[in-house]
Amino acid sequence: MLRRTFLLLALSFSISTSHADEPRTKVALAGDSTVTDTAGWGAAFAKLLGPKAECLNFARGGQSTKSFRDSGNWKKVLDSKPAYILIQFGHNDMPGKGPNRETDPETTYRQNLITFIDEARAIGAQPIIVTSLTRRVFDKDKIRGELKPYADAATKVAAEKQVPLVDLFTRSVDLHNKLGIAESDTFNPPGKDPKTTDRTHLNPHGAEVIATLITEELRKTAPDLAKLLK
Template sequence: MSGSRGGAPTRRRVVAALAGVPLAAAAAPAAVARPAGARTVFLAGDSTAAQKDAEAAPETGWGMALPFFLHRGVEVANHAVNGRSSKSFLDEGRLTPVLDAIRPGDLLLIQFGHNDAKSADPARYTEPWSSYQDRLRQYVAGARERGARPVLATSVERRRFDTAGNATSTHGDYPAAMRDLAAREAVSLLDLQAASLALWQRLGLEETKKYFNWTATEQDNTHFNPLGAIEVARLAARALHDHDVLRPRELRRLDDAVPESWITWPQAA
């Protein structure tokens, strides 16, 4: 899908839920009166999707780039927070302001799994086929009770290759458990794990370094730089299109270049 414009977007369409920013304040813009037919994509997730501040640059969450692929009338309320699992996000009360702000016709996009696997941390750990699915059901039910549409997204893959140069999965049973839950609960699924794994395989061992937060002082194979965030957001937008979650007229630039310079990092509050 084409239709890109020559300059950066004329308005920012991200409602950030930065660490340290009161959640009620982060969610407040979604409660403002909006035009008929407009809707919001609420994003609940972890650091791979979260808004980053200037101190973290060039680290970039893919949720920061998602608005570039959405037309006006579709807002993004990014409530993803570094280090959270499906359990800790709930236990900290972070779903509450999302559900307070969400409206009929909105989407709740749910991506957890990276931190659910941390078995040494009882505040975050969930077991894939039991407590992980149980937590995800709470997000799904909360959205549906408010007339919104839940959308599950498997965790985007890390950059890991085997000795033969093949991109490998790092998330154990969590993607399979989410796929199973999506099928049984009739929830739309964005399989970002499979899509990103295929992308890393196509790019290869060395080229993928350009997509992750590799700097002179850091070799981060989990978090993205602007290029990586843009391309993962493109995967998410294409999946939203392919699964008829968003209408074609609500999407743009699916096949167009998006300048890395469009990514900005606000100062920490």
């Protein structure tokens, strides 16, 4: 009896150890501050992944599709050898951000996304395009939506290159139009200057809501990755 008990315990330990040693699937995030752990949806998204997945967040504040490559951040993404790469830019690609960051949605922004997709595929990763998170800026009672040209360009690229798309721009615009100004402001992080309001970045509540929208879209468009969600 003691021998049988010992064998059962040994087998149980062996099985649990083998599961613990299994490599987790890497899911990388590439983007600007709205994707980071501290000011965006990155950390909230990571919490929605199951135990078989690992989230690697390479998003950096102030980055565009141009500067993310020029600064070497994109190379870090590729070097991590992820299975999936979620790619979201647009905020710092807009006019007024300076020549080191600005891109045109129909030309340079489009080409940068295509290059990201091609290089991700070259290392065996599945690229997933995420359209820009909207700013919570209203004209009267509707979201202004100045990022639409970049979201439209990203949507076209995803269709042409046949990669999964998370249309976060449309989902977030619809969400905030429904919520209205006061409720949308509950997404705002606390500002250093009480006279200014940050309607671009996210507090923990906002991050959780946006991350949930992303997972809802992934279940529709990226079923293989969706299997890794809780």
